[in-house]
Amino acid sequence: MKFVLSFFILFYININAKDIVFGVVPQQSPHVLLTKWLPITKELSKISGYNIIFKTESSITKFEKELYEGKYDIAYMNPYHFVIANKLKGYNAVARSKKSIQGIVLGTKKMLLNKKSIQGSTFLFPAPKAFAATLLTKYELKKKFGIDIDKNSKVLYVNSHDSVYKGLARNIGDFGGGIVRTFNNMKDKEVKNKVSILYKTSKYPSHPIAINPKLPENVQKKLKTSIFKISTETFKKLNIPNIIQISNDEYKSVKQLAIELNIY
Structure with a gap:
């Protein structure tokens, strides 16, 4: 309880004009994300001259609410989050991993997917x-x-990718959805011994880093240029070996899929 309180006190501090809130989608626990993203925010602070404050939420749903209300100055989000954040608040995509994103269906190693x-x-x-x-x-x-799936199976939402993988290993569910990167990053040996990938989806452009247009133009420009000065070694800690410059147009296929699914 002490750690939780300290965590939220640390990241809900008052912000002054030079403080920039960097929101990160909680695919993993806040503690894991803090460990992985702190080197990024520290280096970005040093390069840009702004005080970059890491912030995440206890669930993806809470992150979505904050993002769609424009609470983050800069954010790392999934592709669907981006097309909605762009629609609602005008967030602009500036960078992403060169790797595409790919969904996976997992199950225990004894399961067959049919x-x-x-x-x-x-x-x-x-x-x-x-x-x-x-x-x-x-x-x-x-x-x-x-x-x-929603009509013919039972669906449970468990807040993070790691919770999906651990839940499958503990027989809380039969199948689960995740992505290749977070499953590969899973360090829990029990999970890796019991759970395997049964299906991979088509590939789409990966999670973007996007900037809120409410920031002054000079701040936006400085953040954008500073992101590409962060060392390759620092990004590798996030399993992002190559970061590339992008624009909003890259996510047209995601927008089209959202329209087809009637969620845009």
Whole structure:
């Protein structure tokens, strides 16, 4: 309890004119994310001259609420989050990993993924609008097997990718949705011994770093140039070996998918 209180006191401090709030989607626990992202925010602070404050939430749903209200000055979000944040608040995508994002369906190593096994089974997902882990996997399983997961299976939302993987290892669910990167990053040996990837979705542009246009233009420009001065070694700690410059147009395919799913 002491750690939790300290965590939120640390990141809900008062901000002055030079403080920039960097929101990160909670695919993993706040403690894990803090460990991984603190080197990024520290280096970005040093390069830009602004005080970059790391912030995440206890669930993806809470992160979405804060993002869609424009609470973050800069944020790392999933592709679906971006098209909505761009629509609602005008966030502009500036950088992403060169790697594409790919959803995965997982299960214990004894499970088979087919029409019969899906029917009536329990699926674990991190959040209703997690792009690759939830939206893509549901969409492609429906195309592949003709089964609507929400109507023909039991769905549980468990807040993070790590919670999906651990839940499967502990037999809380039969199948679960995630992405290749977070599963590869999972260090828990129990999970890796019990859970395996059963299906991979099509590839889409990966999570962008996007900037809120409410910031003064000179601040936006400084943040953008500073991101590309962060060392490759620092980004590698996030399993992002190559970061590339992007624009909003890169996410047209994601927007089209959201329109098709009637969630845009």
